[in-house]
Amino acid sequence: MTDVCPPYAPFFGFAGVAASMVFSTVGAAYGTAKSGIGITGLGQFRPELIMKSLIPVVMSGIIAVYGLVVSVLISGRIIPGKYSLFAGFIHLAAGLACGFTGMAAGYAIGIVGDACVRAYVYESKVFVTMILILIFAEVLGLYGLIVALILDTLTNGVTC
Amino acid sequence: TRSVLVKLALFTVCLGLAPISTYYLSQKYLWDGNSTYAAITSIIAANFVLVTYIISAVRDDSQSQKPAPKAESETKKDR
Numbered sequence: 001m002t003d004v005c006p007p008y009a010p011f012f013g014f015a016g017v018a019a020s021m022v023f024s025t026v027g028a029a030y031g032t033a034k035s036g037i038g039i040t041g042l043g044q045f046r047p048e049l050i051m052k053s054l055i056p057v058v059m060s061g062i063i064a065v066y067g068l069v070v071s072v073l074i075s076g077r078i079i080p081g082k083y084s085l086f087a088g089f090i091h092l093a094a095g096l097a098c099g100f101t102g103m104a105a106g107y108a109i110g111i112v113g114d115a116c117v118r119a120y121v122y123e124s125k126v127f128v129t130m131i132l133i134l135i136f137a138e139v140l141g142l143y144g145l146i147v148a149l150i151l152d153t154l155t156n157g158v159t160c
Numbered sequence: 161t162r163s164v165l166v167k168l169a170l171f172t173v174c175l176g177l178a179p180i181s182t183y184y185l186s187q188k189y190l191w192d193g194n195s196t197y198a199a200i201t202s203i204i205a206a207n208f209v210l211v212t213y214i215i216s217a218v219r220d221d222s223q224s225q226k227p228a229p230k231a232e233s234e235t236k237k238d239r
Contacts, residue, residue: 048224051164051217058175058213065179065206072183073199131214145203149196 005084005160012088013078016095017071020148023099024067024141027106031060035113042121052127053120056113059134063102063109063141070098070148077155087155094148101144108137167220171213179206 035056043050074091077083116130182205187198 049221051167051220054168055214055217058171058210061175062206062210065175066203069179069183069199069202069206072180073195076195142203145199149199153196 002160004086004158005082009083009085009088010078010080012085013074013083013091016088016091016093017075017078018095019092019099020067020070020074020095020102021099022067023096024070024102024106025064027103027109027141028060028064028067029106030103031063031106031109031113032057034110035060035117038114038117042117045121049120053117055131056109056117056134059113059138060106060109062138063106066141066145067098067102070094070145073149073152077152082160084155084158084160086158090151090155094151097151098141098144098148101147102141105137105139105141105144108140109134112137167216171209171216174209175206178209179203 039050039053039057042053074095077087077091112130112133116126116133119126120130179202183198183202186201187193187195190201191197
């Protein structure tokens with residue numbers, strides 16, 4: 001082990017892997033649960049609208065997929081013995097970026113999905129509005145993914 | 161109804177399988193080991209499943225709405 005690749009460097013890398021998966025799943029869980037409350041409310045009055053109103057739930061799933069992809073990407077880079085501390089810090093940043101933006105996106109999707117699905121019972125033109133707002137909320141998670149991907153490409157330069 | 165449940169189960173399985181499988185398959189066969197491009201490909205696949213779900217839900221709704229006005233117009237003609 002050298003100074004550039006100390007033995008505790010994978011700690012930060014794996015912390016990034018865990019942070020990416022865990023925090024984006026927290027966001028996706030909140031989004032699914034909150035919009036699920038609204039969907040069960042809608043399902044009591046208009047059961048034929050349930051397929052369309054499940055869209056916030058599917059979008060929350062996509063947020064969790066963003067976290068999963070970043071986790072898999074980072075964990076593929078960690079090689080025992082040849083992992084630099086610089087790469088460890090980069091992967092910690094990438095994991096935290098994807099995780100917390102996923103949490104923010106899931107939170108937004110949950111609240112918007114709940115409110116819009118409840119309004120959809122009374123006014124059917126709310127559907128397009130709901131889709132637009134949900135797309136903007138989802139893009140927040142996508143920004144975190146993009147930052148994580150760009151950060152990950154910076155690990156190519158350093159060798160032990 | 162049964163067909164809605166089958167459709168939802170199918171989309172759930174797709175949303176679970178598509179990103180991971182496209183990541184590993186595209187990394188191996190398409191991008192020659194470059195994992196960044198493989199990640200981008202898997203995100204495109206996941207969003208493709210999402211868009212397919214939205215289109216399928218909207219079409220399902222418009223199809224179930226069409227026969228009702230048609231039956232109404234026929235009863236008006238019979239009068």
